[in-house]
Amino acid sequence: MNDALGEPQSVLVLGGSSEIALATVKALPHRRLRRVILAARPSTARDLAVSTLTSEGISGVTAVDFDAKSTESHSAFINEIFDAGDIDIVLLAFGVLGDQEAAEADPALAVEIATTNYTGAVSIGLHVARRLRMQGHGSLVVYSSVAGDRARRSNFIYGSTKAGLDAFAQGLGDALHKTGAHVLVVRPGMVRTKMSAGLPEAPMTTDASVVADIVVKSLRKGKETVYAPGPLRFVMAGLKSMPRSVFRKLPR
């Protein structure tokens, strides 16, 4: 249970080696944290995440195996975690950017991206929602992307999965309205992480820690949607209203 000053006691990270999620856990107030579960496929990044958070003085950090694509395992997976105790904050942070060109050539690759980013997220998101609803409190943070706001030539496969995820998460938040369970949709712009390494930087590119701070502030205020950085909201409003003939000609 969050306390009166917004200090959580337990956090579940789906996509436990995600840099943005890791930065978010670091940015959360952690005086009362006693259970942090990093759910991801086994990797050195996941091991590193456990040791990094532990060395930050956060107690109770553990890793569990989780595969977003294996949707049939999601029910048992979520039940086991919630049966062991309430979860105050769930970060739904897994996702792959994929290789747009390769995926255009091989639809099977596109299906993989869609399965992880959208299908997997819908599945685990609903299981999480059911348990938050049962416990009567808790927040689900869904990491969407500005790429979902408007499909772009250069990454529309990734963008379309985020558009779907974003719509799903908004609807889920509305379904849970006033139940004590709450959904925060975060739409970061380009963030300097492993995922974006090597790509040319877009305007307003930011760091994971900036996104993390915005998430933490928004949770405290009970917000439902937020851009990171904040002013991206206006940029995206502009881009969304741009005629396609013009939008298509924008660089990248």
Place this chain on the structure above:
Amino acid sequence: MTQSLSLSQGEQLLTGWGRTCPSSARVTECSSVEQVQAAIRGAGPRGVLARGLGRSYGDAAQSGGATVLNLQSMNSIAYDAEAGTITAGAGASLDAIMRAAVPQGAFVPVTPGTRMVTVGGAIGADVHGKNHHVDGTFGSHVKSLTLVDGSGEVHELTPDGHTREHFWATVGGMGLTGAVTQATFDVIPVTSSLISVDTERVNDLDEVMSKMVEGDNKYRYTVAWIDTVSPSGRGVITSGDHAPLEQLNTKQKLEALAFDPKAIATAPSIIPGGLLNKITIRAFNEAWFRKAPKSRTDELQSIGAFFHPLDGVADWNRIYGPRGFLQYQFVVPDSAGYLIRTALDRLREVGAPSFLTVLKRFGAANPAPLSFPQAGWTLAADVPAGIDGLGAALDELDEHVANVGGRLYLAKDSRQSPQIFARTYPRLSEWQMVRDALDPQGVFTSDLARRLSI
């Protein structure tokens, strides 16, 4: 079983009086012991909790996903003048009891700063009032109570005899041993409904404290309001006792036992977040100090004005806006009275001047393992929840309090750590053994219990 994601009928979002950390629960009205038993036996995996009028500040009277019992229709009140006791349903409020009993010359043994608490809540939190240094807590005046435990069994508990352990675990047990459905308690006989009050304005904290020590055995009721904005810790001490009939004038004598207080205002339902800021709180503290007379004796005040000034404004908790507030209340032994100043200084440093801060002396503790009061000083300060740095400052104060053998009041708590709680309530494991006997399945639980691993 499928459950809709959206809120269904009978479910409500509940918070404490501080309006922080809501959780949803299924609220069930019970009007008989049988219905309480049925609700307990039919409880789902998230358990059961009885809730009274929701005046505990934190998460004591809420339990996410649980069945929350509303016993407000179990509100019978019977005054036995010969025995000098009242037998009341757990859902009866002290307000209703005073309205029924004061005109018959009987006053409740203990009243907290609001009349809007139920008998069940008064026992669960083992509430105290301005007379703690003389009369102890509410629970100390309970002669017997009826408890429905976690298996749905009904127990009659008394403070002595073979049920004494169960009785004292229930007093101050925060509703976690079962649901209290009825209790019999002593009354204070009164000949008027007025309080004879002495008021004194004092210019600094040390003087406030030494005067309070001197006054310990002079008055039945004593409390000091402290100006948290002024570094001096100046304050206003009010002390009093039930006024004897002789003190009333002819007109007052005509209705010596009249008692019919009304709320004079209601706080509006939408309040902007920044209304209670440093400036308004500073202005309030200044005005509150100035309005008190430098010294006045034997002033006749109504019960409402003396004991429950805030009950005059319905829903006053809304004034803190959407972020809500908390009340930080701790007790420390006399030997650590210096911590009162430490706490006031620390709150001022983080920019958390309190709107209403109350200092009071406690008498000896009672036998209840989780009862809050123990001999010494208690300070209670209302603080808006949204202040930066507040958490760290309060954690630091918790350490000081724990180090000297003090503790925080569970009915006010919404943020202490499980570690501090376990350290400062050393009889926790003893209490847990009794609780486990009454509720082996752990049916009774609350957000507070989960947060603090009670």
